[in-house]
Amino acid sequence: xxxxxxxxxxxxxxxxxxxxxxxxxxxxxxxxxxxxxxxxxxxxxxxxxxxxxxxxxxxxxxxxxxxxxxxxxxxxxxxxxxxxxxxxxxxxxxxxxxxxxxxxxxxxxxxxxxxxxxxxxxxxxxxxxxxxxxxxxxxxxxxxxxxxxxxxxxxxxxxxxxxxxxxxxxxxxxxxxxxxxxxxxxxxxxxxxxxxxxxxxxxxxxxxxxxxxxxxxxxxxxxxxxxxxxxxxxxxxxxx
Amino acid sequence: xxxxxxxxxxxxxxxxxxxxxxxxxxxxxxxxxxxxxxxxxxxxxxxxxxxxxxxxxxxxxxxxxxxxxxxxxxxxxxxxxxxxxxxxxxxxxxxxxxxxxxxxxxxxxxxxxxxxxxxxxxxxxxxxxxxxxxxxxxxxxxxxxxxxxxxxxxxxxxxxxxxxxxxxxxxxxxxxxxxxxxxxxxxxxxxxxxxxxxxxxxxxxxxxxxxxxxxxxxxxxxxxxxxxxxxxxxxxxxxxxxxxxxxxxxxxxxxxxxxxxxxxxxxxxxxxxxxxxxxxxxxxxxxxxxxxxxxxxxxxxxxxxxxxxxxxxxxxxxxxxxxxxxxxxxxxxxxxxxxxxxxxxxxxxxxxxxxxxxxxxxxxxxxxxxxxxxx
Ligand SMILES: Nc1ncnc2c1ncn2[C@@H]1O[C@H](COP(=O)(O)OP(=O)(O)OP(=O)(O)O)[C@@H](O)[C@H]1O
Ligand SMILES: [Mg+2]
Numbered sequence: 001x002x003x004x005x006x007x008x009x010x011x012x013x014x015x016x017x018x019x020x021x022x023x024x025x026x027x028x029x030x031x032x033x034x035x036x037x038x039x040x041x042x043x044x045x046x047x048x049x050x051x052x053x054x055x056x057x058x059x060x061x062x063x064x065x066x067x068x069x070x071x072x073x074x075x076x077x078x079x080x081x082x083x084x085x086x087x088x089x090x091x092x093x094x095x096x097x098x099x100x101x102x103x104x105x106x107x108x109x110x111x112x113x114x115x116x117x118x119x120x121x122x123x124x125x126x127x128x129x130x131x132x133x134x135x136x137x138x139x140x141x142x143x144x145x146x147x148x149x150x151x152x153x154x155x156x157x158x159x160x161x162x163x164x165x166x167x168x169x170x171x172x173x174x175x176x177x178x179x180x181x182x183x184x185x186x187x188x189x190x191x192x193x194x195x196x197x198x199x200x201x202x203x204x205x206x207x208x209x210x211x212x213x214x215x216x217x218x219x220x221x222x223x224x225x226x227x228x229x230x231x232x233x234x235x236x237x238x239x240x
Numbered sequence: 241x242x243x244x245x246x247x248x249x250x251x252x253x254x255x256x257x258x259x260x261x262x263x264x265x266x267x268x269x270x271x272x273x274x275x276x277x278x279x280x281x282x283x284x285x286x287x288x289x290x291x292x293x294x295x296x297x298x299x300x301x302x303x304x305x306x307x308x309x310x311x312x313x314x315x316x317x318x319x320x321x322x323x324x325x326x327x328x329x330x331x332x333x334x335x336x337x338x339x340x341x342x343x344x345x346x347x348x349x350x351x352x353x354x355x356x357x358x359x360x361x362x363x364x365x366x367x368x369x370x371x372x373x374x375x376x377x378x379x380x381x382x383x384x385x386x387x388x389x390x391x392x393x394x395x396x397x398x399x400x401x402x403x404x405x406x407x408x409x410x411x412x413x414x415x416x417x418x419x420x421x422x423x424x425x426x427x428x429x430x431x432x433x434x435x436x437x438x439x440x441x442x443x444x445x446x447x448x449x450x451x452x453x454x455x456x457x458x459x460x461x462x463x464x465x466x467x468x469x470x471x472x473x474x475x476x477x478x479x480x481x482x483x484x485x486x487x488x489x490x491x492x493x494x495x496x497x498x499x500x501x502x503x504x505x506x507x508x509x510x511x512x513x514x515x516x517x518x519x520x521x522x523x524x525x526x527x528x529x530x531x532x533x534x535x536x537x538x539x540x541x542x543x544x545x546x547x548x549x550x551x552x553x554x555x556x557x558x559x560x561x562x563x564x565x566x567x568x569x570x571x572x573x574x575x576x577x578x579x580x581x582x583x584x585x586x587x588x589x590x591x592x593x594x595x596x597x598x599x600x601x602x603x604x605x606x607x608x609x610x611x612x613x614x615x
Contacts (some may be wrong), residue, residue, distance in 0.1 A: 056533075057574050076415075089400075108254055134327075136325055136326075136327040136329050137329055137331060139325060139329070140323070140327075140329030140331075141331075142294060142318070143289075143292055143321075143325065143402075144318060144319070144323055144324035144342055144346070145315050145318035145319030145320075145343065145345050145346055146315075146317070146342075146346065147315055150346070154331075154342075155331055155333070158330070158331075158333035158334075159332060159333050161333075177367060202481065205449065233333050234376055235331075235332045235335070235376030235377065235378060236332050236333045236335050
């Protein structure tokens, strides 16, 4: 799993590198830098969308995953998860389009669409990670006199952390990859350069959107990988 | 003291009602180890878990030091009981130190005191504190984890311990070593312990009392020697095994049957004097000791009768010696190995401490039956 993701990262880096060579050789670099002001402005918009929708998905997804894993929810959790799983099969573009129908255009539907798309992996992994904590650990904790809250914070969450983190990483990868679509419903972001570049058949403009988007995806995945390696305690981290 | 009174637990299952505990009555005196022994599914774990209220009894009472546990707060009650689960259950996300400090922390101990305690406990089971405190469970061997599991339960110095097959997940050789370590600790700590096992040898070795369960009922609750010598019914006899008399050998130390007054002589002693002494004592053999009091050989009356000279000239080497603290199983094993009817015993410093003979061993095993007949 580590190997495949680092392989993916390396391939992505190589692709960006080759793209860079080609871009500079073909004189496109000049055309791209013509759009510098746009790149800066739209990148900020893009990152803001990723950060808010991803952050909101974490803030909502983790508690929902925890809630579904509580014994009181045992009967309904699987049903809820089925609904979530069906939700995952809906293409994000469709989700974004649907959210436009009731939130109009601009930031709100873009935020909402991305939020929904990122929510599913987080909830699923939090729920599955918590359920996978061996029941004998919970029994040991109960027998030693921990309260339910203490068991959650000191035993269940730390032991599920790796799986939860993987969910967050997947969610952010989906989020970053989907954000260019936000432009289609007036949400802004680097998609504006990409889609306009396509429409105008202007490779310089297209690349001015595509290259930063790719770089951002690589960067986010790299940061998440580092965080996963360093933030998760050694005892429950298969990476160390 | 732990007292169970008519303790009953029934589980409603799709296939009908399962009675896991059926009016269990027993009492474990303070400072003793009681072993719950029986075949799989007989209700040992259920009985144990009712004591720390992981399972709520259907009916019946549990008293600890005279206090009815159903009236206590579950959480506080559990913190006062050391609990070792069968799967060890160290928390993988915590270091060994954090694992040991779990209950002290719950009890609000000063963390410095708790850490000192963790280091002490590790030393107690022969694990180097410097090396192990900061490790994670996955960095320990199975045997080391099991030791940590036990000392974690001891961390807050609870008067009562519940141990569910604490040495189950470990190879036989290491199990013996940990058992010995644990008994040594218990000799000092004097905890009141309920200990689940399905291994009769472990039960006999570790228990002051053994309760034999079948299908939720206690078939016999007695000292290990009583259970081996006088099984209450065919089920118990069958469960403890056809070699139960041999198992009893482990319960008696050489010291208890050794003849400390058996004749001895210095190397320089005169054989004439010695043969006189042996004949008048009705003995046939004397152990020879050196100036440090270590046994070095023996002489027989037949060979020295009517002879002259010093004892050393007639000495035979001893085939073997056994520590006086060894159990009779080890002693008898040595006797068979050297084809001898008796062996000289030594104390911890290697000094002569007496003689054990095969007749003395059989007499010790027989004593319980003659007592029973007389009664
Ligand atoms: N939660 C439960 N629901 C239904 N039946 C149960 C439950 N827990 C235990 N039992 C049943 O109660 C009986 C006693 O189980 P228990 O776990 O106490 O056995 P045990 O003596 O500890 O066995 P082992 O040596 O295999 O651990 C078994 O027949 C078991 O199937
Ligand atoms: Mg059991």
